[in-house]
């Protein structure tokens with residue numbers, strides 16, 4: 183005998199007490215849509231799987247789940263347990279929590295982004311950062327745009343549209359997310375003139391390539407995410423400046439990850455700073471706001487006033503402009519740099535790179551203790567290495583402490599998958615059948631969140 187199909191009407195569902203809360207919090211047509219969906223699924227299941235009919239409450243609760251899921255932001259906070267400090271997929275640099283109040287205040291109020299308070303006249307949004315940047319770097323002028331890709335594009339277009347730009351073949355990089363020097367060059371309307379070979383570029387290569395009428399710019403690009411070892415040679419920025427000076431051409435340096443201070447004292451390799459690049463004679467230096475600098479996504483251009491003023495007037499600048507939140511976040515980050523110790527203590531990127539072995543070990547021990555409460559996990563403390571990420575210092579292996587976890591009743595793949603699907607997703611590394619938590623990128627406060635998420639997966 184065929185079973186009777188029972189599905190409540192949408193009206194009945196809308197009138198139920200349980201529905202009233204939903205109707206208060208979500209648009210009525212959305213609630214109706216999800217009620218209908220839940221009812222349809224139930225009808226289908228009764229028809230095809232001989233499932234039992236669902237009560238009104240059951241259907242409403244099901245709809246509530248799907249409404250909530252549909253209304254959740256897709257961009258959510260995650261815990262970076264990979265140890266990669268500038269993880270591009272996880273938003274690169276995290277900002278200092280000291281900026282939290284300030285940023286919320288800027289975001290939720292009117293601000294003087296393009297207004298001069300002294301005179302009551304229209305101001306420029308670029309003034310806010312220029313003074314700080316020139317003071318910190320020693321540059322004559324500065325301009326901030328959406329990201330470093332935009333900074334490079336704007337600089338090339340302004341300085342060399344319709345003209346030749348000379349670049350070494352050893353520096354024609356591709357950065358993750360499809361930023362390629364030759365293509366940016368085309369986009370900027372410049373003609374790329376490659377010189378030298380992949381492994382060797384000499385001074386005479388540049389000198390021979392310079393055309394009095396056609397060449398507009400000498401460009402140096404930081405290799406960022408790769409290196410050339412062995413039989414290799416390149417022309418230093420200082421030499422390039424000499425060549426430029428002789429020919430009357432400006433020199434631009436795309437530094438990628440521009441740092442404002444050296445972390446050598448904290449065990450990191452020597453890395454030239456933006457100040458070094460300017461001192462070596464670069465007329466224009468471009469770098470990212472959210473790589474080693476540790477700020478928000480932005481592209482910083484510093485250098486000679488005559489060039490930067492031309493960029494400010496370029497139409498493209500309007501399309502690449504930064505918003506008030508970026509200005510506030512970058513200004514707040516840059517302010518820390520007036521005192522190196524303060525910068526390292528307060529800028530999370532620097533702090534995570536400079537952190538001592540003792541601090542890392544203590545954090546790993548805390549996490550180890552928290553996770554060891556579970557009989558269904560084999561937990562161990564391990565030494566390992568973390569990466570800087572974001573295409574910065576690609577070969578560097580920073581010694582770190584890991585908590586390695588092996589779930590006894592589920593596969594490690596299922597374990598990390600469930601961790602990603604938790605209330606606060608935890609992104610961990612895996613190695614063979616182990617899940618690894620690198621504490622370098624997990625803050626003290628986040629350790630208990632990781633422990634809670636692991637407990638939720640195991641329960």
Ligand SMILES: *Cc1c(COP(=O)(O)O)cnc(C)c1O
Pocket residue numbers: 329330331332334355357361403404405406407436437438439469470471480481572573
């Ligand atoms: C990272 C990088 C870029 C791109 O910077 P974004 O801020 O990601 O746009 C450009 N050039 C170099 C050399 C880089 O390392």
